[in-house]
Amino acid sequence: MAAVWWLRFRQSDRHFIHELRGREGLAKPGEIRKHTSAGTAVRRAKALRPSLSSPTAPAVGWKVGQAHRQDVYVSIEDSIVVEGAPRSGKGYRFIINAILDWCGPLITTSTRNDNLSATMRERARVGEVTVFDPQELSGVRSSLRISPVTGCEDPLVADQRGQAIVAGTALGASKTNQEWAHVASSVLSRLLHAAAVSGRGADALARWGSNPRLALEAVSVLSNQGTPGWAEDLDAIINGDEKLLASSWFGVSGAIRPLAIPAIRKAMTPGPGEQFDPDQFLTGSNSLYLVGTGAGAGSVGGFLGAVLDDIVETARRKALASPGSRLDLPLALILDEIANMFSWPALPRIMADGGGIGISTIVVLQALSQAETAWSRAEADTIWSAATAKLVLGGASDVDHLRDLESLLGNRRIRNTGHSYNETGSSTNIHDEKVPVMSLDEIRRMPETVGLLAYRTRRGILLDLRGWTDRHDARRVKSGKKATETDQQLVFAEQYQAALDRRRAAGERN
Ligand SMILES: Nc1ncnc2c1ncn2[C@@H]1O[C@H](COP(=O)(O)OP(=O)(O)OP(=O)(O)O)[C@@H](O)[C@H]1O
Ligand SMILES: [Mg+2]
Incomplete structure (x- = not known):
């Protein structure tokens, strides 16, 4: 009977976790205390949040879980990638907690309303909550309207916005289309600028973008009111090489296509006085939920990407103008399901340098290959390597990637004892063998209550992950x-x- 119980226990998740906790090669309690504890996070506070007189750990770090009964924090200076199969608990065990714990402005993306439902009321207690949801997926009535044209009187803003919209829309587009994408974004920038200087909005943009002939109207607007040279540029493209025009206009009309749907156009046509002010947003614990999809009917990914890009650009300028070139109140970007929403060309850069200016980024992926499919292999690789904290949950099935993770965790030595028998008697031989700290298969089999953290130069940390329903x-x-x-x-x-x-x-x- 006891033997049966023992055999069952040996096969159980509990035994597996117990065995992993003591595993040679993973971080031990002393290491956790020294490098990833609440105390360590607070010690960095002077540099990260100089204006706080008595900083707490949540003000300067993200709590990612527990290890050896201690809270594990990574710094807000770190960029985090969370990787876990669908339904592995990324939202329930980490992202929702992160949204709730953050004190400061926060932008979070999602294609669904799960994070939003759980966190909106709580976030509204500490600041203003704004939902931008042109596709009406969130079920939130008072969602904000933001015009893509706002600010485009400034040619620099128009240029950046055009690029962000086209890049965000080109989800899954092959990189061989770069040439037309370039032309498409320069056309779109000019249309945005023309709409802005003539006091028009999304309606005009939708009209002009639908057809090069209609866009001639924008050329005449630009020649009267626009930045010098822009009318001629647009005119040259419209009356230029027909083949290039056809493919680049395909990019333009693709980008503005969602505007053809009345509800979406309405979401991008703010009423008088209805403005989203990024500067105001950055001054408190405000929250912006960006909800939408990057593919399928009425996908508004490009426009959501442009909103994000705009605020981050404002934050970057604000940081430069702040003491120590760092935002006094850091901004968090929690990008859940981002690979299903839009491609954001600035993401690798913000992951690499955001920590230094007070922008803390968390990217959530169901698999690294998801980022490769949606964007490109190189981009996925850059995002992965720019993440100084990688939180991996169980259930992954991409063998190559699992193998990378296995190598990342390194090796441990185990002692093998062998017995051999021959005529002269038996002999015992002992030899050391090098095996991975966690094998590929063990990483895949991690039960949902645990996760693996690969943090900077530290050894792998086995984390206990508690769902938000266990919070105080x-x-x-x-x-x-x-x-x-x-x-x-x-x-x-x-x-x-x-x-x-x-x-x-x-x-x-x-
Ligand atoms: N409020 C809750 N109480 C108990 N368990 C929950 C709760 N919410 C979610 N879970 C559990 O967590 C699991 C994972 O849900 P979660 O939304 O975190 O998945 P995810 O990793 O974010 O998946 P996806 O990639 O699809 O977004 C669910 O299948 C469910 O078992
Ligand atoms: Mg989720």
Whole structure:
């Protein structure tokens, strides 16, 4: 009986975790205390948050989990990649906690409303909450309207915005299309500029972008009011090489296509006085939820990417103008499901240098290969290597990548004792063998309550990951979530009914 119990236990997750905790080659309690504890995070506070007189660990670090019964913190200077298979607990065990713990401005992306439902009420207690959700996926009624044209009177802003929208839209586009993408973004920049200087908005943009002939109207706007030279540039493209025009206009019309849908266009047409002010946003514990998809009908990824790009650019300038070239109140970017939303060319750079200017980035991926498919191999690699903290959850199945992780964790020595028998008797031989600290298969099999942290120059850390429902304030969070979900259901019900009514009305007309 005991033998059966023992055999079962040996096969269980509990035994596996127990065995991993004592594993040679993973970080020991002393190492955790020294390098990734709350105390270590606070010791860096003087440099990171000079204005705080008595900083706490959450003000200067991200709590990623526990190891050997101690809280594990990485610095807000670190860039983090979280990688875990679908439903492995990235949201439940890390991202929602991170959103709740952050004190400072926060931008978070998602294609769904799971993080939003759990965190919106709590974030509203500490600052203003804004939801930008042109595709109406979140069920939040008071979502903000942001015009893509705002600020484009400045040619520099127009140029950057055009690039961000086209790059964000070219999700999954092969890199061989770079040439037309370049032309497309320069056309779009000129259309944005023309719309801005003539006091028009998304409507004009949608019209001009749909057809080169209609865009001639923008040429005449630009020649009267625009930046010198821009009218001629646009005119030359429209009246230039037909083949290049066709493929680059394909890029332009692809980028502005979502504007053809009335609800989306409305979301990008703010009313009088309805403005999103990035500078104001950066001054408090405000939250911006960007919700949308990068593929499929009405995908607004490019526009969401442009909003993110805009705020980060403002933050970067603000940091330069601040003491120590660092934002006094750091900005967090928690980019969940980003590979399904948009490609953001500035991401590798912000991961590499954001920590130094007070912008802390967390990128969430279901697999590294997801980033390769959505963007490019090189981009995925840069993002992976720019992350000074890599949090890996179980369930991965890409063998090559698992092998990389295995190598990243290094080797350990195990002692093998062998017995051999021959005529003269038996002999025992002992030899040391080098084996991986965690094998590929063990990394894949990690149960959902544990994660693996590869942190800077440290040894791998086996983390215990607790869901947000175990937090000390879980009751309050839960009741906030419930209230948000009740509101969302009402909005979804209204939207559903409206769609039904439209369909019926169309049926009666036919
Ligand atoms: N409130 C909750 N209480 C208990 N368990 C939960 C709760 N929310 C989520 N979980 C558990 O966590 C699992 C993972 O959910 P989570 O949303 O964290 O996945 P994910 O890794 O973010 O997946 P995806 O890549 O699809 O976003 C769920 O299958 C569920 O078992
Ligand atoms: Mg998730």
